[in-house]
Amino acid sequence: MGRGPRRACRRCGPRCATALQQPGRGYEKDAGGNGVEMSMRQQPDLVVLGGGGAGAMAMLWTLAAGRRAVGVPGADPPSDPLLGPGATWCLPAGVHRHLELLDRLLLRRYGPDGVPARADGSRWRLADALRPTDPALAGGAVEVREEWTDGESRATVTATWPAVLRVPATELLAELWGYLAAVEATDRHAGRAPRVRVLSGHAVAGQSMAGRVRLTAPDGATVDLGDSELVLLDDHPAGAAARACGVTAAPLVVDHGDGRGPTLARAHLVVGALDTSVGDLCRRRVAPAFDEDHDEYRVRQVAVGRGPTGMPAWLAVQVPEYHVFDPVEAGLVPPGTPPDSPDHLDAVRLLVRRLFVTAAAELLQRPEAALDGAIRGGPDRPRLVSATAWRPVGPPSDGAGQLIAVGDTVGGGHPLHPLRPVTGPFRHGHRVRRYWRRRAAGTGAGEAALALAVEVAADTAEWINASISDFAEPPQFHFNADCFAELAYARAHREHFAALEAGRPAHPALLDGVPR
Numbered sequence: 001m002g003r004g005p006r007r008a009c010r011r012c013g014p015r016c017a018t019a020l021q022q023p024g025r026g027y028e029k030d031a032g033g034n035g036v037e038m039s040m041r042q043q044p045d046l047v048v049l050g051g052g053g054a055g056a057m058a059m060l061w062t063l064a065a066g067r068r069a070v071g072v073p074g075a076d077p078p079s080d081p082l083l084g085p086g087a088t089w090c091l092p093a094g095v096h097r098h099l100e101l102l103d104r105l106l107l108r109r110y111g112p113d114g115v116p117a118r119a120d121g122s123r124w125r126l127a128d129a130l131r132p133t134d135p136a137l138a139g140g141a142v143e144v145r146e147e148w149t150d151g152e153s154r155a156t157v158t159a160t161w162p163a164v165l166r167v168p169a170t171e172l173l174a175e176l177w178g179y180l181a182a183v184e185a186t187d188r189h190a191g192r193a194p195r196v197r198v199l200s201g202h203a204v205a206g207q208s209m210a211g212r213v214r215l216t217a218p219d220g221a222t223v224d225l226g227d228s229e230l231v232l233l234d235d236h237p238a239g240a241a242a243r244a245c246g247v248t249a250a251p252l253v254v255d256h257g258d259g260r261g262p263t264l265a266r267a268h269l270v271v272g273a274l275d276t277s278v279g280d281l282c283r284r285r286v287a288p289a290f291d292e293d294h295d296e297y298r299v300r301q302v303a304v305g306r307g308p309t310g311m312p313a314w315l316a317v318q319v320p321e322y323h324v325f326d327p328v329e330a331g332l333v334p335p336g337t338p339p340d341s342p343d344h345l346d347a348v349r350l351l352v353r354r355l356f357v358t359a360a361a362e363l364l365q366r367p368e369a370a371l372d373g374a375i376r377g378g379p380d381r382p383r384l385v386s387a388t389a390w391r392p393v394g395p396p397s398d399g400a401g402q403l404i405a406v407g408d409t410v411g412g413g414h415p416l417h418p419l420r421p422v423t424g425p426f427r428h429g430h431r432v433r434r435y436w437r438r439r440a441a442g443t444g445a446g447e448a449a450l451a452l453a454v455e456v457a458a459d460t461a462e463w464i465n466a467s468i469s470d471f472a473e474p475p476q477f478h479f480n481a482d483c484f485a486e487l488a489y490a491r492a493h494r495e496h497f498a499a500l501e502a503g504r505p506a507h508p509a510l511l512d513g514v515p516r
Helices: 034-042 053-064 093-110 126-130 169-189 240-244 342-364 368-372 420-440 445-471 481-502
Strands: 046-049 069-072 088-092 138-149 152-168 196-198 203-207 213-216 222-224 230-233 248-251 266-274 281-290 296-305 313-318 383-388 390-394 403-405
Touching: 046 053, 053 069, 053 093, 053 169, 053 230, 053 420, 069 169, 088 093, 088 169, 088 296, 088 420, 093 126, 093 152, 093 420, 126 152, 126 169, 152 169, 152 281, 169 196, 169 420, 203 240, 230 420, 230 445, 266 342, 266 445, 266 481, 281 342, 296 342, 313 342, 342 368, 342 383, 342 481, 383 481, 403 445, 420 445
Parallel strands: 046 069, 046 230, 069 196, 138 281, 230 403
Antiparallel strands: 088 152, 138 152, 203 213, 213 222, 248 390, 266 313, 266 383, 281 296, 296 313
């Protein structure tokens, strides 16, 4: 007996269905060959360029809305684009509700056979990645501020968080993108056109004059993704996808009223991991640092343990504003050694390691010798990174052409502020859910995209405004021009080697016109 036309679900609309076996529920039959591929290229509702958490969550909310999505995360495994593959995020416990809601919506829309399964056959639940009852994730957080008063250091607890989730960034991002890839594999195995495409081996080549996204396939061929209603750019501002889309960064210049005048909002950090247990408490420390003239500066430090015992521990420690990693002065290389030579770079890395150990000993209150032997190698080794507050200067993220920057691409504040890991994946990502709800209510694509861009910019502005004071220093009104020149050299010197570590173009740091 033939079937009549399928009625639309009263709750979810005509895209909803309760069983994969019923025809006409929004799935397309896999015709094999290029048919499925061309279908997705011509009709994706969302395209995500870049492998960040905001883009992954946007694709999941799009899938939950009954729409189709294509993601181009790039060839490298997803990780924290600034703090590196070893970074561990300290998230508010409440963010797990985002994943729980997604699990419910996806199961309700597609049924048990329409959501992916794990290797053991059990249903893949996104919420398992952020389960508050998991002892490997659950913990607390404390922020301590130290001040030098009357000849001694006094510590004050300035904030506490009783319930947080300690999540390695790489693991969480791999979970989100892995789920999306599993949805695609599920559809292909069932002979359906995929609801989601994850093009990991493709690179972003830019946009055509008509606004269509062009990719470069692994074999060098050009792929046109067709007409997409919404395109999100979620990449590091210096990443390949951002460059292909014409995004350029404008560092924030701020006068903190500390005597330095208008200054780049920039901090240099050393990040790395230790094979030592720090428990389940995330530590944040703001402390004074003094140069050889006993002038006071300020540093910020974070320590987060992984797993039930808090081992290994991931740390991010700020380099004091006056500090220079000078191998010649330290006696590690002879004078005249080229700054970009392997010997000079290895010596700088050794000095970075020494500062990391010293700062870790202060933060964890443990002997330097014990911590030096606990330093991990590989991607977790101590690395110098540069963090600059910035906003994009082009193209405008105003919804024009429905190309909208999200995540770190839309701007950023201090990387150690608690709002950073929340803003992209959970705030920007959730804004995409609101976009599709507006569209379902009859709002036009242009108007909905403009509202999305405004909300994303407001979320990022909140993070920037909340953390901009973290770039300030104690008052330095007694400094003269020579003092500020020395500080400028120290910053340029650190920026040079941070750029080399990140694989970015670097320029020799100059002091009196002479490279050192």
